[in-house]
Amino acid sequence: MPQQAAEAAASFPEIDAYIDGLPDINGALIPVLHRAQEEYGYLSREVQLHIARRLQIPASKVFGVATFYSLFTLEKKGKFRINVCLGTACFVRGSEAILRQFETDLGIKARETTEDFLFPLDSIRCVGACGLAPVVMVNDRVYGRVKPEDVKGIVEEHLKRGGE
Amino acid sequence: MSDNYGQVRIALRNCGVIDPEKIGDYIAQGGYDALAKAIFEMTPAEIIDTVKKSGLRGRGGAGFPTGLKWELSGKSEGDEKYVMCNADEGDPGAFMDRSILEGDPHSVLEAMVICGRAIGARQGIIYIRAEYPLAVKRLQKAIGEAEELGLLGDDILGSGFDFGIRLYLGAGAFVCGEETSLMNSVQGGRGEPRIKPPFPAQAGLWKKPTNINNVETYANVCRIILNGWEWFRQFGTEKSPGTKVFALAGKVNNVGLVEVPMGMPLRHIIEVIGGGIQNGRKLKAVQTGGPSGGCIPEEHMDTPVDYESLVALGSIMGSGGMIVLDEDDCMVNIAQFYLKFTAEESCGKCTPCRIGNRRLLEILEKITTGGGAEKDMIDLDELGNIVRDCSLCGLGQSSPNPVLSTLKYFRDEYLVHVNDKRCPSKRCTALLRYFIMPEKCIGCTVCARNCPVSCISGERKKTHVIDQARCIKCNTCYEKCPVNAITKE
Ligand SMILES: Cc1cc2nc3c(=O)[nH]c(=O)nc-3n(C[C@H](O)[C@H](O)[C@H](O)COP(=O)(O)O)c2cc1C
Ligand code: FES
Numbered sequence: 001m002p003q004q005a006a007e008a009a010a011s012f013p014e015i016d017a018y019i020d021g022l023p024d025i026n027g028a029l030i031p032v033l034h035r036a037q038e039e040y041g042y043l044s045r046e047v048q049l050h051i052a053r054r055l056q057i058p059a060s061k062v063f064g065v066a067t068f069y070s071l072f073t074l075e076k077k078g079k080f081r082i083n084v085c086l087g088t089a090c091f092v093r094g095s096e097a098i099l100r101q102f103e104t105d106l107g108i109k110a111r112e113t114t115e116d117f118l119f120p121l122d123s124i125r126c127v128g129a130c131g132l133a134p135v136v137m138v139n140d141r142v143y144g145r146v147k148p149e150d151v152k153g154i155v156e157e158h159l160k161r162g163g164e
Numbered sequence: 165m166s167d168n169y170g171q172v173r174i175a176l177r178n179c180g181v182i183d184p185e186k187i188g189d190y191i192a193q194g195g196y197d198a199l200a201k202a203i204f205e206m207t208p209a210e211i212i213d214t215v216k217k218s219g220l221r222g223r224g225g226a227g228f229p230t231g232l233k234w235e236l237s238g239k240s241e242g243d244e245k246y247v248m249c250n251a252d253e254g255d256p257g258a259f260m261d262r263s264i265l266e267g268d269p270h271s272v273l274e275a276m277v278i279c280g281r282a283i284g285a286r287q288g289i290i291y292i293r294a295e296y297p298l299a300v301k302r303l304q305k306a307i308g309e310a311e312e313l314g315l316l317g318d319d320i321l322g323s324g325f326d327f328g329i330r331l332y333l334g335a336g337a338f339v340c341g342e343e344t345s346l347m348n349s350v351q352g353g354r355g356e357p358r359i360k361p362p363f364p365a366q367a368g369l370w371k372k373p374t375n376i377n378n379v380e381t382y383a384n385v386c387r388i389i390l391n392g393w394e395w396f397r398q399f400g401t402e403k404s405p406g407t408k409v410f411a412l413a414g415k416v417n418n419v420g421l422v423e424v425p426m427g428m429p430l431r432h433i434i435e436v437i438g439g440g441i442q443n444g445r446k447l448k449a450v451q452t453g454g455p456s457g458g459c460i461p462e463e464h465m466d467t468p469v470d471y472e473s474l475v476a477l478g479s480i481m482g483s484g485g486m487i488v489l490d491e492d493d494c495m496v497n498i499a500q501f502y503l504k505f506t507a508e509e510s511c512g513k514c515t516p517c518r519i520g521n522r523r524l525l526e527i528l529e530k531i532t533t534g535g536g537a538e539k540d541m542i543d544l545d546e547l548g549n550i551v552r553d554c555s556l557c558g559l560g561q562s563s564p565n566p567v568l569s570t571l572k573y574f575r576d577e578y579l580v581h582v583n584d585k586r587c588p589s590k591r592c593t594a595l596l597r598y599f600i601m602p603e604k605c606i607g608c609t610v611c612a613r614n615c616p617v618s619c620i621s622g623e624r625k626k627t628h629v630i631d632q633a634r635c636i637k638c639n640t641c642y643e644k645c646p647v648n649a650i651t652k653e
Binding site: 026027028029030031033034061064065068069070071072086087088089090091092093097100104124125126127128129130131133140148 | 253296335336411489493
């Protein structure tokens with residue numbers, strides 16, 4: 001059983017340290033998942049199993065929670081996460097056209113990632129910057145009052161930094 | 165200050181006025197005076213009585229009387245109780261709570277301690293969206309500073325009363341704004357709701373008596389304690405006293421947060437405070453309450469903003485999202501937008517919401533892509549009512565509101581979509597047809613060269629034509645034509 005052996009052998013010292021520091025493991029699952037995602041970028045099968053063991057809960061529960069919340073991801077994400085806001089304020093100011101422009105320029109659909117793993121494209125709902133609608137976020141950076149013509153520039157700006 | 169025609173800042177009193185990262189700034193504005201008063205000059209019963217008499221109602225959506233809620237959790241027996249703050253702010257297009265937490269975090273902390281003192285709890289939890297990192301940071305800083313000064317933690321102000329507050333980060337699920345889902349989430353589970361009763365005041369977090377209020381609700385409390393309930397009641401109406409913060413967005417000139425006395429007519433908020441509609445367009449409707457609310461048409465703009473009036477119109481006050489729509493917005497398209505949101509956010513626990521919303525969405529999609537019939541409108545109405553009446557939690561009970569309200573007020577617009585297969589506001593792309601006007605076309609070939617599916621033909625300097633069968637309605641030609649020779653209808 002090579003897979004199981006590999007899973008048992010995988011070690012996650014950062015997560016262990018975090019869990020050891022908790023006053024109580026009851027109800028700690030979501031904070032632990034947040035921590036793991038922050039550390040590794042996504043929640044692999046191995047890390048989910050590890051967390052289940054450490055918190056003494058069934059792996060099915062960990063999986064159930066990890067898939068319930070949209071901020072958790074089970075797959076590796078690309079480098080520059082482009083998120084077009086489709087919240088109401090942005091929607092009525094035309095953010096759908098912005099998303100379509102990104103799809104055209106990158107040659108992918110929303111929820112896909114470019115082949116070079118640089119640009120995962122997705123939509124989000126309201127980042128609380130409605131005054132700047134329509135809004136695009138690239139990782140933690142906010143672009144406000146975006147027009148379809150600006151899309152090309154946003155992509156190029158990141159392409160230049162792509163090699164970093 | 166009691167001028168009913170301007171803004172009145174109670175919940176937002178300190179936002180933009182103080183440095184939210186300096187507790188000294190907050191204290192200089194009378195901060196933590198209410199806490200001292202509540203601890204040293206008032207009994208728990210007196211605190212609850214003051215909040216009750218003020219008539220403060222929950223700002224998180226439903227408008228439940230806050231004092232009554234405190235009284236219920238105060239009366240519940242229990243060795244351990246919790247005070248929770250709902251900072252999940254899920255309405256996609258609203259940011260009132262975020263602004264309060266970022267601009268005046270102590271006002272919420274102080275009110276939670278007062279609530280703890282009133283109901284006999286020692287632990288507070290703020291459930292906050294992870295999408296608000298700055299608010300999280302400011303709250304953490306504020307908690308640290310308050311603890312250092314003995315305003316939070318053990319033996320507050322030397323009174324022997326202990327109360328601590330911690331943060332709990334959400335992970336992106338709209339339904340977690342519903343209080344029982346929120347509590348399941350804090351317990352480390354999937355954020356699914358449960359049937360009430362028991363109410364949180366009886367058995368909430370970890371089955372202990374729990375008081376949960378919205379951020380803005382708490383932000384009102386300290387001033388009520390300090391200035392008295394009579395002071396608070398001078399603002400707003402008899403049944404909805406005080407003010408409400410709205411996030412004005414959409415087609416108004418001044419977008420952003422406004423805090424107005426309840427009872428102000430919608431039109432006044434939009435025309436005067438919001439500065440009217442952009443680009444001289446005409447106001448068509450206002451959407452309040454986000455995905456749980458409805459669209460209020462222009463003819464009802466003189467309605468005063470309060471809990472009951474909005475419900476009577478088929479919408480709700482909600483948490484304070486206010487999206488202004490003009491004649492370019494298609495109401496069927498807006499209904500579809502919200503339904504798409506709720507269908508995606510339905511947690512799946514109960515069938516009417518999980519499947520009903522999906523079916524509603526499919527019918528709307530059919531209508532906006534030209535496959536609708538009048539029968540679909542009857543189905544929407546019937547199914548919408550079923551979903552509303554049979555769903556387990558507030559999400560499904562309110563999700564049909566956008567559809568039902570637009571069906572009621574904008575019936576004609578639905579009829580044009582289903583009968584003529586046309587979208588009068590030209591929003592439903594699938595129903596559009598692009599044409600080149602021969603009298604305007606100069607034959608420059610720009611459209612043909614830019615068309616992604618090469619469906620435009622014509623010789624240089626001669627009129628071009630669009631092949632309707634192959635056109636994907638991408639709008640490129642419309643945008644690129646240098647002489648505006650392209651029309652859509
Ligand atoms: C689907 C759904 C989403 C909700 N989202 C929120 C929210 O984001 N913020 C909030 O304060 N209340 C929200 N509520 C209302 C809460 O369930 C609860 O009524 C509120 O936190 C009580 O506080 P209040 O009495 O101070 O308004 C939501 C309710 C439902 C049904
Ligand atoms: S709707 Fe896009 S930031 Fe609020």
